[in-house]
Amino acid sequence: MTEDKCPCNALHPAEEGWSPFCIGGLWLFAGLNREDLGALAGTLVRNVFETGDTVFRQGDPAQSIFLIKSGRIRLSRVMENGTELILDIRKPGDYLGEYILNEMDQGFPYPVTASCVERVVTCGFSKASFEGMILRHPAIGLTVIRNMAGRISSLTERIEAMSQTHLEEKLYGVLLNVAREHGRRGSEGSYVLEMPLTHEDLGFLVGAHRVSVTRVMKRLREAGRVTLDGRTLVVRGEGDALPH
Secondary structure (H helix, E strand, C coil), rough: HHHCEEEEHHHHHCCCCCCCCCCCCHHCCCCCCCHHHHHHHCEEEEECCCCCCCCECCEEEEEEECCCCCCEEEHHHHHCCCCHHHEECCCCEEEEHHHCCCCCCCCCECCCEEEEEEEEEEEEEHHHHHHHHHHHCHHHHHHHHHHHHHHHHCCHHHHHHHHHHHHHHHHHHHHHHHHHHCCCCCCHHHHEEEEECHHHHHHHHHCCCCHHHHHHHHHHHCCEEEECCCCEEEEECCCCCCCC
């Protein structure tokens, strides 16, 4: 999506760290014409959060999709024993919540809390408002269906292998960061952690379905990068911690 089609830049002055991306640039909306992009923009809600504000809380029903236009959001999870795990930092240009458009995930609660590390501007919409827009503008719905169908048909063996390789690195990075922050040092540069996250939780963090996470975890184990004994996870350390 080109800059002149993004209403955010007109509503908020550009500033350092401002993402050039617009939610209309999400793969789901690829191919929309200017009129339909305008209808999409009319549905969007832009929010400004101050440092320390909570965007959503762990356990809240996941009912919105949004793009981070500026600022950073920390994702954390409180465990049953009261320990807070800092899992990730999301930055400008990152999306959160694409999976709400999947009917199978209806009512799925947020597995983490999202809080603002600094002043944050988001741009997005609720599932209900999106569905209402589809009823008013069927052409957008047809484009979304075509894009979803195209994405499904593109999952050939070769593409899937490439995707899985990328997901493998992403998942390994999340596990390594969590183990470094909240685990203990093991032998030969490894980190040991009492595994606090389900595959569903990990799927939320890396933007993948639980089934894909299960498949990739198997590959990580086979490669010797992680081992899992009951709830004890051992992650083999490689290089420096991933930057936030």
